[in-house]
C-alpha cells in the first residue's frame with residue numbers, strides 16, 4: 472500500500488517509515504525540517520519538503536494518491552508550549568485541519584494520529600484508561616486534545632477510518648535511527664549525553680512531587696514497539712469510527728530511577744543537579760494499554776526501561792554528534 476508519513480524526518484516518524492518500508496509499503500515523507508533530519512529519511516522513500524500550514528501545497532501532494540496517512544508532524548515540547556501556546560495551536564491544530572481538508576478532497580480515508588498522554592493532565596486514577604477525563608495542563612496537550620476531537624467529528628461526518636494513539640514517553644533507537652531533538656529537552660537523551668561527557672550534568676526538574684522519591688514519574692515505551700502499534704492500528708481502523716488507544720508499558724519510573732538505570736546501563740557516573748519543577752509537567756503519567764493489547768493484539772517486545780536506555784546509548788555511541796544535516 473501507499474502511505475503518507477507527515478513528520479517522517481523526525482524521531483518516531485523515521486522509525487515508522489522504516490517499518491513500513493520493511494513491510495513492503497510505498498512511503499512518501501512530508502516534513503518541513505524545522506525539527507527533522509535529512510539523514511533520518513531512508514533513500515527508498517519519496518521526500519516532500521513541505522509545510523502542513525501551506526494548504527495549497529498540501530493538496531498538490533495528495534495528487535499522488537495514498538491509501539492512508541500516518542500523522543506525526545507536530546511541535547511537541549511541553550515546556551516550550553507553555554510560553555508559546557499560539558504557535559502550538561497554529562502548527563498542530565491548523566496544520567491538522569489542512570491535512571484533513573486535503574485528505575477529504577483526495578478521498579483518502581485512513582488516518583493514524585500521534586496523540587499523547589499529555590491530554591490527560593494530572594489524572595485522578597493510575598494507570599490511565601482511555602475513558603479518563605482529559606484535562607491537559609499545558610498548551611501542547613491542549614492542542615493534541617483539540618485534534619483528537621476534530622478527528623472524531625471528521626470520522627463521524629465523512630466516513631474517515633481514524634485512530635489516535637496516545638503515546639506515553641517514547642525512548643530507544645532502531646538501527647541507524649535515533650532520537651535527536653535540537654535543542655534536546657527529553658530526559659533520556661540528556662542523561663545519556665551526561666554519561667557520554669558531552670554535557671556536564673543533567674538537571675532533575677522538581678523534587679517535591681507527591682511521589683515516593685519526590686521526582687516526576689513517566690511510563691517509557693520503546694520506539695520500535697510504538698511504531699508496530701501503528702501498523703496494527705492501520706489494519707484495524709473502521710470507516711466512520713475514531714478509536715483512541717493509550718500506548719505505554721503500564722509501569723512508571725521516576726526521574727531519579729531513570730538516571731540510576733542509565734548509570735547501570737552505561738557504567739558511567741552521571742552527575743544530577745536538583746532544580747525547580749518545569750512549568751506544565753504533571754507529576755505522574757502511567758498508561759493502561761489493555762485496550763490496545765485486547766483490540767489490536769499489540770504486545771510490547773522491549774518493555775524494559777534498561778533495554779530502551781541501552782539501545783539509545785548504543786546509538787549515541789555510534790552517532791556522538793547525532794545526525795549531520
Ligand SMILES: NC(=O)c1ccc[n+]([C@@H]2O[C@H](COP(=O)([O-])OP(=O)(O)OC[C@H]3O[C@@H](n4cnc5c(N)ncnc54)[C@H](O)[C@@H]3O)[C@@H](O)[C@H]2O)c1
Nearest residue numbers: 478481482483503504505506507523544545547585638641
Ligand atoms: N517523543 C515522545 O515521547 C512523544 C510522546 C507522545 C506523542 N508524541 C508525538 O509524536 C509525534 C512525533 O514526535 P517526535 O518525538 O518524533 O518529534 P520530532 O520533532 O522528532 O518529529 C516531528 C517532525 O514533524 C516535523 N514538523 C513539525 N511541524 C511540521 C509542519 N507544520 N509541517 C511539516 N512538518 C512538520 C518536524 O520537522 C519533525 O521532523 C509528535 O506528533 C509528538 O507530539 C511524541
Ligand SMILES: O=c1ccn([C@@H]2O[C@H](COP(=O)(O)OP(=O)(O)O[C@H]3O[C@H](CO)[C@@H](O)[C@H](O)[C@H]3O)[C@@H](O)[C@H]2O)c(=O)[nH]1
Nearest residue numbers: 547549587588589639640656657658674675676687726752
Ligand atoms: O532535563 C530534564 C528533562 C526532563 N526531566 C523530567 O523528566 C520527565 C520526562 O520529561 P521529557 O523527557 O521532557 O518528556 P515529557 O515532558 O514527559 O514529554 C514527552 O512525553 C509526553 C507523553 O507523556 C509527550 O507528549 C511529549 O511529546 C514528550 O516530549 C519530566 O518529568 C521532566 O520534568 C528532568 O527532570 N530533567
